[in-house]
Amino acid sequence: MKTIFLDTAVLLLLLVGVGLWWRGAVRVRFLPCPVWLAWLLENPYMNAVASSSTILDRLNLAPGMQILDVGCGSGRLTIPAAERVTPNGAVVALDGQPAMLEEVKKRVAAKHLTNVQILLSRIDQDELEKNVFDRALLVTVLGEISDREAALHQIFAALKPGGLLSITEVIPDPHYQPYSVVRRLTEAAGFQFDSQYGSWFAFTLNFKKTDEPHDKTLQQPV
Template sequence: MENPFFRNHRSSSIIEALDLNPTMTVLDFGCGPGRLTLPLARALREGGSVVAFDMQQAMLDRVRVRAENEGLSNVAYVRGEAGEGKVDPGRFDRILLVAVLGEIPDREGALGEMRRGLKREGLLCLSEVIADPHFQGREEVRRLASSAGFIERAFFGSPWAYTLLLAPDLSLSDRSEMGSASSERDLAEESLRVDS
């Protein structure tokens, strides 16, 4: 989304809230034209990486051109939608959903997919701004996030433009689902070796 009101909910304040270290892996889900993807890639250029994820190939192409023009080689590109199983389990230190949640038909399912995509100590950064026609209010987002297995770590902003930092609720009985992510990857890799 490229409108002046949304630009005021600055990329720098969202990125600052993420508490990044240079080796993290970050998923920018619904990356659009790369408003956050590129600053993230710059912040992580010393060994970290960003996955730009969007349903529109044209958006991914725009991000790719901009990243190449800046010499950023730590960006990967995935075309897909929430619920297609393209978010790798247990891979990400941080996941961003910025003005995207309201566009997803199964919002709770998408948040569950994001939770599974996080490492145990990972964070989901969910931002909303009222200028977005699909704006999701804080209470609705909190309800959905709780149902999907998240707990709120922090809130920044106002009712009209805010960022929530959400962490996986490790006290849930299904927490083994998160812990098993690396086991699932190990099994998949073993299967590939056997099939080779």
């Protein structure tokens, strides 16, 4: 019995250590959730605390809207979002892993959807059109982005005035970002807090695009 307890404790410590290393490593290199772990985002626990329908219900989607799904993975949110904004709306499914986007393509084809655009990108470069999206999604993704500040500025620019950025975080995601970090980063990029759902272990925070980016470095007199 004692041996089993020690083995379990060692395993837990190892998992915690790997998680902490991973959280730090993503700040300097691209280390997203690998394709073979995509099932972690589509399981009974995730469906209970942060299902695709729950997250999308918090966005007041309507037909005709343009949606940006950042770090779309295998398309857990992409597909139902595309179905909700038909007939004239569309979804851009953005991810930095080609294998993930191949999974999205399979799902799009299976549903016979024609309003999903695939975009291979890590979101920290200036690749998006300005002022075109009504909603942007970051679901258990923010912590995976190496340059979170640059990514949030890109999303800010891509949203229409009054558009919403929706960020969802869920424990035990190793990239989990707490309330305070999410608010600090998004508000520094110019977003205004709009609404909050859930609790600390599984929450969604929505932010609205304001008129001007809140970048103190740009506001300093020359």
